[in-house]
Amino acid sequence: MTSEAFDVVVVGAGAAGMMAAAEAGRRGRRVLVIDHARAPGEKIRISGGGRCNFTNTGTGVANFLGENPRFAASALGRFTAADFVARVDKAGIGWHEKTLGQLFCDDSAKQIVRMLTDGMRDAGVTLRLNTGVAAVARDGDGFALELADGGRVKTASLVVASGGKSIPKMGATGWGYEIARQFGLRVTETRPALVPLTFEAGLLEQTTPLAGVALEASVSAGKTRFDEAMLFTHRGLSGPAVLQISSYWREGEAITVRMAPGVDVLGRLKAAKGENGGKAQVATALGAVVPRRLADWLCAREGVQGKLAEVGDKGLARLDGAVNGWTVKPVGSEGYRTAEVTLGGVATEALDQTTMAAKGVPGLYFIGEVVDITGWLGGYNFQWAWSSGWAAGQVC
Template sequence: MKAEPYDVLIVGAGAAGMMCAIEAGRRGRRVLVVDHAARPGEKIRISGGGRCNFTNTGTTPANFLGENPRFATSALKRFSQRDFIAMVDRAGIAWHEKPLGQLFCDDSAKQIVRMLTDAMRAAGVTLKLSTGVDAVERSGEGWAATLSDGARVTAASLVVASGGKSIPKMGATGWGYDLARRHGLRVTETRPALVPLTFEAGLLEQLSPLAGVAVDVAATNVTTERERATFREAMLFTHRGLSGPAVLQISSYWREGEAITLAMAPDRDVYAELKAAKEANGKQAVHTALSQILPRRLAESVAARHEVAGKLAEIGDKRLKSLAESVNGWTVKPVGSEGYRTAEVTLGGVATEGLDQQTMQANSVPRLFLIGEVVDITGWLGGYNFQWAWSSGWAAGQAC
């Protein structure tokens, strides 16, 4: 069978791959996008509760992790959140802003997918779904690939937009990492990120009655080896441990064997409030007073775990202060995370030292480009990872 020639073969019809295809197609390149999924943009479709947190108004390199987060600077500046918002506006998609600069579709994430597939179609891009890549090798100065449907194709440029390992039920694999290694590129340690954290059985037994309780917290990782970070958002108790935005954020910084510290009433002087409540009405139970600060079930649990019970008037100031400190200084050591099964992204990936920040091309492998989640650039929760996908895809689309 004769190989069909293309200028660009893009593996992955996610956010980064489709953005790259649009830009390359608009430059007159003959582009083929392949994806083993039955539909394009599956992560887009399920994100943001089905409304897609498609970018963040405050995106800067400071919102990213990796060996060298500043690698992202060039792409983020050249195709910024403002550029993607303009693209969304041109498509007539209504959106709204939530706290912390997060932007969501008013209607459905499917609108973003449709915008991208329509733009690919207009740019003359060929999209093949339910199609994997069985083999891809160098062929002269370009590439030759055999697809899972038996077709053979050649391309001057190969773009790896295959994502990371997160959410394997959607078909996520380490294919992109394996290809990078085969061509001499270093891949940093990969691990689940933006993922719920889990407790050991004993602690879980104590805290499982709190499943479903949410509280605004300041979560900080306890480490002497890595960067310390603090996130102030909601936390959710689950049947396995902790989740919610604050915990997902800190999970990217946490490592096994380390603890996290949670302030469950940040900016409040819990001791002063409990002491005032004691002076105003010493007959009320301590957990009742604490429930004016924390959700009632949580207040009862905190008081019980610290064995502080009875009327406020019966509790000395020293014990009251210790109880207050436990509210804003609860240090807990998770045993693990829920893993790639529920992780929103993969931390780590193809080392940026081997890539050109202007074009996303591998320095040592001409015409090989790597974009999006497969690269060692990982954003915070809140639209940052999508913006990296748009920006890195756009940058590669100008050069592939």
């Protein structure tokens, strides 16, 4: 069987893989990118509601999880959010900043995909889609790849940019972890991250009337807290604050939800009671602090209903605790099906932080989500993809 030969083969036409391929191609390397998907950058295309939250201006090591988040410092420091924004600007892509430093395309996430594919084309990179990898083996100083379609490819450098297990309906698998283990690299425990949390049936039945209610909240697990939007769903809790805390929450633990953070709910209710003879309904007064549907639910749950004048301070204090001290124990999450990223991956101790190269396996690189570096919600994971891909692309 004849074999094609390349200097670099990148497995995965996602954010990290396309970045690494273009950088290597610009150095004059003959590069092949392989992906089993029908189109490149599928997770980019669907991200940010179709507008791609492509980076965050506040990106730093503190925004990442893993056994050793400091590992990310080198790549993040050498190819920054500003560096990627400069490329977006050069491509003529309009963008805007939402909250907390999150940058989005004005138009479509497809513009970012096009920028990356154009960059690969201009660098002479070969892109081969609908192509799976059946096996990888050492071949002299390089690697030999057996393709699912029966083809064979030899390469000096192999860059694994296959992502994690998140969103399997888009083709996500644990293939990258298998390659790491094949070559003796440790893989840390993996789990869904940035994912909605689910309730046990009894509690879910109670909260079902709240499906669709959204509010600004503070959600904490242990010592970690996020102050962002929260959404009640037909399965439990979602929204940015919950997705963020899901990366820190573990089974069997409770989370605490403050649904009016920074508000003296008891003080507001007492003040309302002192107005107009306390004729206002308790739910009406509470509805000035939280969404009315939530206020009605809380008043019914706590048994504090009727006119304010008829409710004692203990009842009002109970509502205060229900609003800003709701402790609930999720039973799980929606899993990889809806998880934005995978927590865990190829252990950073096995990689060189400057080049993303596998220690002890010359020519092998791991970049992006497949590595045990996971960012918060808000563009951080894309920046890790750009930065780690750029770092590998300088040397592979």
